[in-house]
C-alpha cells in the first residue's frame with residue numbers, strides 16, 4: 098500500500114499532446130476515480146502510472162519513490178484491463194498464480210493465496226477452466242483475482258466494468274467497493290460513467306481534454322462544481338444551463354436571452370450586466386402553485402416508476418425536472434417551476450468558472 | 453377444383469426429387485463429385501500408378517511384370533539407398549531446425565517497431581519469390597570452386613588463404629545445400645510466424661509485464677504458447693517441403709559428390725529417368741510415403757486443438 102503522487106505530468110504521442118500538466122496526490126488506502134469523457138486521457142494517465150507509457154514530462158512517485166524510470170514489473174502494481182487480458186492458454190488457477198510463480202513463491206503459499214482470492218470472488222468452481230469457458234462477469238472476476246493475489250502497492254482499473262451488462266455492472270461495482278474496504282489497497286479507477294464514479298470513489302478526479310478540471314469527494318463535486326464542465330458532467334440527469342445576463346436592480350436575477358427572469362440567490366458574486374450561465378439540477382426544480390417560479394412548457398413526461406422526469410422548455414432551453422411524486426402533464430401544458438435558490442449555480446459565461 | 457387437383461398432383465410428382473435433393477448427404481455427395489473426380493484423376497491415379505510401378509520391373513520403353521517386393525528387397529541391401537535415407541533425414545532435420553530458429557528470430561525482429569517496416573518485410577520475402585531454379589543457379593556460382601564470391605570475400609578479409617571447395621567434399625556439399633535450403637525456406641517460416649505474432653494481443657504482454665515477467669519470461673510464457681498452434685502447422689509444411697526437396701539439389705549438386713547429397717526424391721528420379729529403371733525409382737519414391745505419413749500424423753496429433761482453444765465448458 099502506498100501513496101501515489103502525480104506532479105505536473107505531461108504526455109505527448111509524437112506531436113500530439115494528450116496530457117497537459119496533471120497534478121494529483123493520492124493518499125494511502127484511498128480509492129480515487131478518474132472520470133471524464135472519451136478521449137480525455139484517462140487511460141493514458143493510468144498507463145503512465147503502470148509504466149506502460151513513457152512519461153513525457155513531470156514525475157510520478159509511488160510510495161514516495163519516483164518511478165519515471167522504473168520498469169512496469171518493478172513497480173509492484175496490479176492492473177485490471179478493460180478487455181481483462183487473461184492468458185488464454187492458462188486455467189483460471191494458473192492465471193491467478195502466474196505472478197507468484199514468476200516470483201518463485203512457495204507452492205503452498207501460491208495455493209493458499211489463489212484459493213483465498215477465489216473464495217473472495219466466488220471463483221472456486223471455475224479454477225480449472227480456461228478463460229474461454231467463462232462468462233464476461235466471471236472473466237472480470239478472474240482479472241480482479243489476478244490483481245488481488247499479488248497484494249500489490251496499488252490497484253489500477255481501466256474501465257473494468259464497461260463490457261458487462263447493466264445489472265452485473267451495478268453488482269460488480271458494489272463488489273469492488275467492498276473489496277477495497279476489505280483490502281484497503283490504494284486504488285485508481287478509470288471510468289467514463291459518472292454514476293460509477295459517484296458511487297465508488299473516495300475522491301473523484303474529473304478530467305477533460307488532458308487537464309484536471311476538479312478534484313474532490315463525490316458530494317463536493319455535486320454541491321460545489323468548480324466550473325460548467327464539472328457541473329454538467331457530474332449528476333444524472335445532467336444539470337440544466339441557461340445563458341443570460343446577471344441583473345442587480347433592486348432584486349437579483351438572471352435575464353435569459355428571451356427575457357425570462359430566472360431568480361438568483363442574494364449572495365452570488367458577479368457584476369450587474371455580466372454574461373453568465375445559470376445552472377440548476379433537475380432535482381432542484383419544484384413545482385410551484387401560484388405565480389411564483391418560471392414558466393415552462395411541457396414536452397414529454399417519462400415515468401420511471403420511482404421518479405417522474407418532466408422535459409419542458411424554459412426560456413427556449415430544454416429543461417429536465419425530476420419529481421419523486423407522480424405527475425400526469427400533457428404535452429404543451431404550461432407549468433411553473435421554481436428553482437431552489439440555495440442550490441442554484443452561476444457561472445461566468447466567458448471562463449466557465451463558478452461565480 | 454380442377455386447377456387445385458392439377459397443382460396438387462404436380463406437387464406430389466415434384467416432391468420426391470426435391471426431397472432427395474434436400475437430403476444433406478445426397479447434396480454433399482453431389483457437391484463433392486467434381487472435386488472427387490479431380491482428386492482421383494490427378495492425385496490418386498499417379499500415386500496409385502507410382503506404387504504399382506514399385507512392384508514391377510518396368511524399364512523405360514519396356515512394360516514390366518509384377519515382381520512383388522523384389523525392388524524393395526534389393527533396396528534393403530543397397531548401401532546407396534541407406535546413405536540417401538540418412539542424407540534426407542539429416543537434411544530435413546538440420547534445415548528445419550535452422551529455418552525455425554532463424555525464422556522465429558526474424559519474425560520477432562519484424563514484429564518490433566522498426567523503421568521501414570513494410571520495406572523490410574518485402575525484402576524478407578524475396579528469397580521465396582525468386583524461382584527455385586534461378587536461386588539454385590545463383591548458389592551454384594556462389595559455391596563454385598574457382599569463381600566463388602564467398603571464397604573471394606573471405607580471402608580478401610584474410611579469413612582463409614585458399615578457396616573453399618564448397619561442393620567438392622561430402623560434408624561441405626551437405627552444409628552448402630542445407631544453407632541454400634534454409635535461405636529459401638526462412639521467408640515462409642518468418643512470414644507465417646509473424647502473422648501468428650500479430651494475432652497476440654499487446655495487452656497480454658502488458659499484463660505479463662505488470663505480473664513481473666522479464667522479457668524472456670514473456671516470450672516463454674506468452675509468445676511461445678500463443679504461437680504454438682500456428683507453429684505446428686508451419687512445422688508440418690516445412691518438414692514436408694524439405695523432405696521432398698528436389699529442385700535445389702538437382703540444380704546444384706545432382707546428388708554428388710559420390711551420392712553424398714542425394715535425397716530420396718533425387719535418387720528416385722536419378723534411377724527412374726536417366727537410369728531408366730522406372731520400377732526401382734518408383735519403389736524409392738514409395739519408400740518416402742511412410743516417412744511423410746509419420747510426419748503428418750505426428751503433427752496431426754500435435755495439432756489437435758489444444759484444450760484452451762476450445763469453448764466447451766467441460767472444464
Ligand SMILES: Nc1ncnc2c1ncn2[C@@H]1O[C@H](COP(=O)(O)OP(=O)(O)OP(=O)(O)O)[C@@H](O)[C@H]1O
Nearest residue numbers: 110113115134135136137138139140141142288289
Ligand atoms: N498510442 C497513441 N498514439 C497517438 N495518440 C494516442 C495514443 N494513445 C492514445 N492517444 C490519444 O490520446 C488521447 C487520450 O486517449 P486515452 O486512451 O487516454 O483516452 P481515454 O480518456 O481513456 O478515453 P476512453 O474513455 O475512450 O477510453 C486520445 O485523443 C487518443 O487519440
Ligand SMILES: [Mg+2]
Nearest residue numbers: 139140141255
Ligand atoms: Mg480509455
